[in-house]
Each structure stands twice: as structure tokens, then as C-alpha cells.
Amino acid sequence: MTEQYDICFLSVKEDAAAARELAESIQAYRLPRKLELPNPKLSYRKNYLDCDEAALDVARAERLNHTRFLVLICSPRTKYNPEILDRIEQFRKTHASEGIILCIVEGEPADSFPESFIEKKAVRQIMPDMSVVERIETIEPIAADIRADSKRRKREVLRYETVRITASVLELHPDDLEQRHRSRHRRAILAVLTIVGAVCLTAGAIFLRLGLIARNEGRIAEEQTKLSLSIAKRTMEDLPAAFEGNEQALGYIEEAIDNARSDLEEIGLGDLLETDKEETP
16 A cells, blocks of 8 residues: 655755755644644645656656645746646646645746646726726735745744645644744743743842952952843843833743842842942933
8 A cells, every 4th residue: 555645845956955944844843732633633744855856757656646735846947847747737636726735935926836826817807988908817826935035034934834834734724723833932932031031130140149249359350240230230121122012021021020130139139230220321
């Protein structure tokens, strides 16, 4: 019996790196806990890459026939590639059109999508003089888009499209899974912020304490005290500013800062923060 696969990531050789990056992102994606799937038997991790542009033989055709989804990596190099077109035609013999997911990585859609995915429709338009003009309207398919002009943007779009493609493969509504993903991601960020803020503030308090102990031992100790105080202050001021507008994040951060201030006051350092604040121009 031929092995069953969830996704085939198909691309030309030049786009193999993009195909592999997307495949690895989906492979590593973890579903939110307590998520109920419409069909618990469905999976999204049994995948393979087809990026060598080799001729479509019987074995490759059979594997395509037993693959649920085809993710086509699109660029201007894809549009007229004969091996890509052969695989698309083979996949369509045994699958519905919804089983093919287009993902553009370079160029414009009209220059990257194979012609069979672009629909041309005659549209009649009534002009002001009541004459009827017919024009041809090009309808491009909905596709994933991981084009980006920076590494940061690339991470964002890759994460977004990973969720959307995974949702499609699992027969979930993309928006529903995306909302759950964002909620989980937001909780993770808030947890990290709370820990980082607490650690930074605690470290500042420790260095301040050490600086006080050594304050009378010379200029170096005084500089150490000033530096430690600066670290604590910057953490208290910059961390909330970095997440201005995110009320939930600010709530966690302010709570961590208040706890740290209380700890500083307990060891007799709270007055230093207030004094330094007043002396700052």
C-alpha cells in the first residue's frame, strides 16, 4: 500500500530554500492546546519536498496521488516550468482544486502563477452614454504570500502563513486558528516580559546593594553604584514605553515594576531611586 502524505511542497530548484523554510516552519508548528479538530484523524506533519525538477515518473506520480495537499511555491521561474506543470496536472487528476495552495515568494502574481490558476472573465459595463462595453477582467487566486523586504518582516509573514496553511490542511477556518495562535503567542510574550523585567530589576537591586556596601572604598564603587542605578531606572522606564498601547502587557510590566520597587524599599534602596529621579534634569 502506498504511503499517505499530508503535504507536498513543490518548487523549482532556485526556490528550494524557500520551500524548505516553509516546510520546516509548518513541521515545527504546535497546535494550541485543547483545540478540537473537525477530523481528529487529520495531520499536517507528514510532508515531503519535490524541488529537483526531475521528470515525472510513475513513482512520483503515485506519491502525488496519495498526498492530500500540494503547496506550490510560486515565482517568475515557476509559471512556465514544464516539470511543475506536469505535476500540477497529475495532482488535479485525483484531487479537487482546493487541494492546491499557492504560495508566492517572488515577483508579482500575474508573472508567477501558472496560467491555469488565472481566470479571465468577460465583464460588461454600461457607459454614461448607455452604450455597453465588454472588457476582460483577470481574476487572480487567493494565495499565501511570504515575500518580504527584511528579515523581521520575513519572520512575521512566514509565521502568519504557517498558521493559515496548517488550518487549511486540518480543515479549520484560518481566522479561528490565527486568533488562537495570537492569543498563545501574546501569553508567551507577556510571561517572558514579566520574567525579564523581574530579573533585570532584581539584578539592578543586587548591584545597588553591592555598590552601597563598597561606596566608601573609592571612585570605582561610586561609579558602580551609579551604573547599577541607571540599569534599574532604564528597565523601569524603557520596558513600559516599548509596549505602549498594549494594555495587557503594560499591566504585567507595571506589576513587576511595583514588586521590584517594593523589594528595593525593603532593603533600604527605594529612596535612592526617588532621589536620583528628582536630580535628573
